[in-house]
Amino acid sequence: MYLKRLEIYGFKSFANRVVIEFDRGITAIVGPNGSGKSNIADAIRWALGEQSPKTLRGGRMEDVIFSGTQTRKPLGFAEVTLVIDNSDGALPAEFSEVSVTRRVFRSGESEYYINRSPCRLKDIIEMFVDTGIGRDGYSIIGQGRVEEILSMHSESRREIFEEAAGIMKYKLRRDEACKKLQKTQENLVRVEDILAELHQQLIPLESQSRIAQQYLDLRExxxxxxxxxxxxxxxxxxxxxxxxxxxxxxxxxxxxxxxxxxxxxxxxxxxxxxxxxxxxxxxxxxxxxxxxxxxxxxxxxxxxxxxxxxxxxxxxxxxxxxxxxxxxxxxxxxxxxxxxxxxxxxxxxxxxxxxxxxxxxxxxLKAARLQDELSHKQQQAESRRKDAAQILNKIAEYRNNIIKNQARSDNLLELYNNTRKLIEKKTDEKARLESNERQIKERLDSIWLEKQNIADRCDDLKKKIDNNKKDAAELYTSLQTRKQRLEGMKSRLQLLMDMRKSYEGFNRAVYRIFEASRRDRALADRICGVVAELIEVPKEYELAIEMVLGSSLQNIVTESEEDAKYIIEFLRRNKSGRATFLPISSVRPRGLTQSEKGALTMPGCIGIASQLIQCDPRYTGIFENLLGRVVVAETLDHAIAMAKKYGYSFRIVTLEGDILHPGGSISGGSSGQRSVGLLGRKREISELQAAIKNEESSVAQQQAMLREKEREREEFENKLGRDEELLQELELIRTAEEERAQHLSSELQKIEKELMELRDNALKQDDELKQVRSMIEKQLEEISCLEAQNTGVQNLLESEDLHLRKSVKLKQELEGQISEIRVELASLEHKGAALNQQIKYLESDIVRCQESIDKKREQIRNNVIEAEKLKTALKEIQRDINNRQEELDxxxxxxxxxxxxxxxxxxxxxxxxxxxxxxxxxxxxxxxxxxxxxxxxxxxxxxxxxxxxxxxxxxxxxxxxxxxxxxDSIKLSSINSEIQKIKEQMAALGEVNVNAIDEFKRVKERYEFLEAQKRDLIEAKEDLSRVIRYITKQMEEKFSQEFELINQHFQEVFSKLFGGGTARLILEDQSNILGSGIEIVAQPPGKKLQSLSLLSGGEKALTAIAILFAILKRKPTPFCVLDEIETSLDEGNLDNLGRFIKEFSRDTQFIVITHRRNTMQVSDVLYGIVMEEKGISNLVSVRLEDRAS
Structure with missing residues (x-):
């Protein structure tokens, strides 16, 4: 497998479509600085999925799109295609040639293709995993990658070794498993939250459902x-x-x-x-x-x-x-x-x-005298010792100063020359840093403007999301209210339908007739219907008509007397009770007389009852008979006035159901709460059906609106997520640029300060050398004098030390005697204080006892006096008892x-x-x-x-x-107690929610479903944890094995590149193989073993190149792009590098971006990148072996 072709259009400086054909071996890409040759490496890296604009040397992803020149307009998108020869089947694809395309638009949208078929970035990453090719692989090595390997952060070097060790696919799988585990945990938390909420609902709903069912059973x-x-x-x-x-x-x-x-x-x-x-x-x-x-x-x-x-x-x-x-x-x-x-x-x-x-x-007294004598002798000895020490210190000081000054004199000339060289180098470095600082400030201004625009857009999206959530919450609340209302109407409708179906409210005879008519066609054909079913009454007149008709509502209408007779025989034959029949052929209409019609003009009169109802024209005579002589009045007062005037000759009914009968009797009062009337049942069913239809339509409409709100919120949140990710990316870029700017600023200040110090030092160094030489001569003369003085002082010290030791011994003996007496004296004084304390305590105890005795003697005298008083009172009471006893007898x-x-x-x-x-x-x-x-x-x-x-x-x-x-099964003897018991049970139930039965069933089904989901999630979580542990173990074993082999190759390659020396790779934390940093230790020929940070620039670069070739030797990548990695190498090391590239080109295709002649000479094909038109890169090529021939 190798890179066969690279197609670029609109990427950075490639405004025109450029196609670069590659072959096995070594291809060099050359060109002057600023021609855009490194954009080739960026294009390959970008096509393989690179997501960091900073890595691509840009501020944001849109910067990779050609931005235009003075003569050319900007392009709307950039596209790069890699065509890879897969004839060996190294890639998991069924094609011998695989093309990978990436396209980005100025709107920020990206597209990925494999063989011109749309795909995800993840698909591209997974296809190249563990091949060394990829955005995190070692197939593309530039100056930044070399710096990363040489970085002081040993953790930063891990990625390239992980790719080389072949654990990236395991790492991707582990990361994916970790994401799944996190997602599973989040889902588990959500499910548990929902379960907790449902559980809180279930407890009261279960109780309400049980109570509601119990209530319905008890009511029936x-x-x-x-x-x-x-x-x-x-x-x-x-x-x-x-x-x-x-x-x-x-x-x-x-x-x-x-x-x-x-x-x-x-x-x-x-x-x-x-x-x-x-x-x-x-x-x-x-x-x-x-x-x-x-x-x-x-x-x-x-x-x-x-x-x-x-x-x-x-x-x-x-x-x-x-x-x-x-x-x-x-x-x-x-x-x-x-x-x-x-x-x-x-x-x-x-x-x-x-x-x-x-x-x-x-x-x-004796010890004080001895101490005075001893102190005097010690002061004399100490004075002489100090004199001797001062003499010796001065001698040593003079000798040390001579050594230091001689070393300093040797270094001063070398320091002066080095200072001049540093001044020149720092001046050049200062100019370069100032240029870089200006470029960074321009980029930061651009980033700030773009962040401001995106932040404004995010604020607007958040407001839209908040408004959307508020609207959705209001819609949801309204929807739930409508659903509850709809359920209540459906329950009511079902109840009314059941009552109509079972002829609830009709007497036994009517019920038996209609029940039999369902099976007996002959019977059904003789029935037109009952009065209650054949009449339609406006709601405001229902109570009045129902009261005035009373049991007549259950009368059965037939076509003829024969039909009525037939049904009566049926009732008699089946002993089914009695019923009233209204044959159409015989029932005659009745109405008010002409004089009685004058009542219709009286105040409060609504009209004749038969004219206020509706019915089929066939039954007009029936209802004229029943209601033709009934007048409807607004109130009872109106009805009484009307009845008095017309002598109680016809019936009058009020809207409240009060009735004035012919002859003067009045029926009225309150009927209390009762079941729905026979007249209202049909109307209520019709109204409920229409209301349910309207309510269902409203519910469906609100559900659609709620779904639209959810879709709209999801769209807003997706946009917000993309913008926030972009903000984070820009913030990272801004932070990096600011850190770089701060670093540059501090470097500039440091260089300026160093230049001033270097110039001052250069002026002072010559004067300092003369002063040092003069000091050395003077110090040698002083040493001779001091040594003679030291000999005399030492002789006197030996004599005085002998007398001083005798006096010290005598003083120690006296101090021992004094200490013994002081201890005995302290013991005696302590004993005396203890005796004084005991005497005081005993005296105070005696005083307290004497005071207690005096108080008790006083109390005895008081008790004797009180007892005498009580004896006198006792005698008086006894005399009073004797007198009362005589009266009683x-x-x-x-x-x-x-x-x-x-x-x-x-x-x-x-x-x-x-x-x-x-x-x-x-x-x-x-x-x-x-x-x-x-x-x-x-x-x-x-x-x-x-x-x-x-x-x-x-x-x-x-x-x-x-x-x-x-x-028959009901026992009349216990019926009262059972009724009372049921009523008590119904009262004990309190307020009953009949809808809770269906609601409890629905919530319970959802709760059980989520419980099953929870068990599945826990099982999935355990499975994922096992998978992660297994993958981690595999990664550790494979990384350890491969790292050791790469380490061996590194030592071998290092020795060849340097012409000797040793080097090795060290894991900083052997207990944490997958998280440990990697330290590089190198010992170039002729130097001590030292850390990489102590090597020179060229040695560092060559050491990093040795690591890359060690990795390639262990696991060759199909192709490798080297972007000016040899910049800091001298000519000798360049030749070594060229030989290695040539040697490794047998297994790996090399694409080398360079401007060094030595590297060009080992190439098989040479491409040149030029800018014939300012700002636009073009391609020229020549095959070197063809040119040589």
Missing amino acids: RLKILEINRFVAQYDRHVSRIKDIKEQVELLDREIANHREQLNLDEQAQHILHEKIENLREEIQNHIESRHELDRGIERAKNEIRLLDERISQYLRDNQRLEAEIREQEIYIETKQAEIDTHLRKKMENDSMIETKKIKLAELN ELCGMLEKNERELAEYNAQMEALELRIRDETQLIGGIVEKKHHYEVQLSRLEAELENLLNNMWEEYGITYNTAISYVR
């Missing part, structure tokens, strides 16, 4: 039970009313016979009752007096017991206090004895302290006499009352029995009426209809 069961109870209660009431009326007549006759005897007994009872009451009043007065005396005596006894207890308590307190006083007096005597003992010990200790202090003073005698008299009267009264009670009970029993029957009769009749009304108002059915709901 309650309806069945209440209707069964109604039928049973109705039947019982009718039978019971008949029996009660017969019993009431019999009881009336018995009551009259017993009332006469009762009157006589009641007169005698009244006289005796007055006597008994007087006597009872007198007895009650005596009893109250006795109770008052008893309570007084009891209170006095309680006071005596309380005073006795308080006296006893004072005596016990005194005994306890006297015992405590005795204990504290003994304690004081013990503590006083301890104080006397401590005082004796303290006197002995004070005596010993005084003795030790005297001895210590004598020793301190006298009162008890009078009470006994009164009670004997009362007993006699009571015996007489009891006999009389027994006779009256028996008679009264007999009459009362009969009356009560009669009243009970009458109450039962009234209650039963009212209940019967209420039963009928309640059943009609609650469920819209009559007794005949209710019979169809009767179930």
